[in-house]
Amino acid sequence: MNILNYFTALADTSTASTGTTSDLFTFSAGDISMTALMLCTVCSLILGLVIALVFSRGEKSSRSFKLTLALLPAIVQMVIMLVNGDVGTGVAVMGAFGLVRFRSAPGSAKEITAIFLAMAAGLACGTQHLMVAAIFTLVICGVSLVYGALGMNGESGSEKTLKITVPESLDYDRAFDEVLGKYTASFKLDEVKTTNMGSLFKLTYTITMKDPANEKKMLDELRERNGNLEISCGRPVANLERL
Numbered sequence: 001m002n003i004l005n006y007f008t009a010l011a012d013t014s015t016a017s018t019g020t021t022s023d024l025f026t027f028s029a030g031d032i033s034m035t036a037l038m039l040c041t042v043c044s045l046i047l048g049l050v051i052a053l054v055f056s057r058g059e060k061s062s063r064s065f066k067l068t069l070a071l072l073p074a075i076v077q078m079v080i081m082l083v084n085g086d087v088g089t090g091v092a093v094m095g096a097f098g099l100v101r102f103r104s105a106p107g108s109a110k111e112i113t114a115i116f117l118a119m120a121a122g123l124a125c126g127t128q129h130l131m132v133a134a135i136f137t138l139v140i141c142g143v144s145l146v147y148g149a150l151g152m153n154g155e156s157g158s159e160k161t162l163k164i165t166v167p168e169s170l171d172y173d174r175a176f177d178e179v180l181g182k183y184t185a186s187f188k189l190d191e192v193k194t195t196n197m198g199s200l201f202k203l204t205y206t207i208t209m210k211d212p213a214n215e216k217k218m219l220d221e222l223r224e225r226n227g228n229l230e231i232s233c234g235r236p237v238a239n240l241e242r243l
Contacts, residue, residue: 032081036128040081044074044125047137048118054141055114057148069114073122080126117141162187162205164222165195165229172203176222183218185210200229207233 052069055061117140124133162180166172172192180187184207191204209215215233222231 032084037081040077040125040128040130041074043130043133044077044122045070047121047125047133048073050137050141051114051118051121054144055110055117057145061111065111069118072115072118073125076119076122077126080123159206159208160233160235162207163230163232164203164205164226165231166201166203166226167229168199168201170201170226172201175225176203179218179221179225180205180207182221183210183214184208 048070051073052066055069056066117137121133121137124130124136164172164176166175177187187205187207189203190206193202193204194200195202209218219231219233223229
């Protein structure tokens, strides 16, 4: 029996047992229509693009994270449409997703919010509530932009990381409080670690400058107190383990 005869016999067997072979390649009229699928998918992709543009605006997010935000609503929408109220299928899907970790790298609160928003938009599109999905996504993105403009995103242009190297003999506790209190609106000692075989200490502060123009004066006074050892002052370094 050649290959053609084999598949012909297989098709005849499938037709005899199920009544038709075309069901494997068509949508069930009672479940998903092609028009609904295409409309929901287009809506999900548009909303995903909006979310990716808004929540990656001014951020140092990776390209893969932006692509994930853009595609996640369409993926969730497809899963919801396939479940279509089937409890058994829903439980199986939940179990499958429970086995998958999004990423091992921790994300910021804003990144996690963006992921949940993308999933919510996909869920609304999957249940064919397109107007609800569009309004909800636009409202949340608009509020996010407003809060960012008001400075509620937790970032400040005057906030910097100050690192001061001091000799082992220097009692660093409150040694620089006078100078920092003079030039900064707030300062906090975040980390102390030894360097150079324990002969030096490196202090890491988070500071908020009163006037950025006085940075050099502050560094000059700090140099007088740490024996002219290394001092660095710059923008906070973002976490390298980002989504």
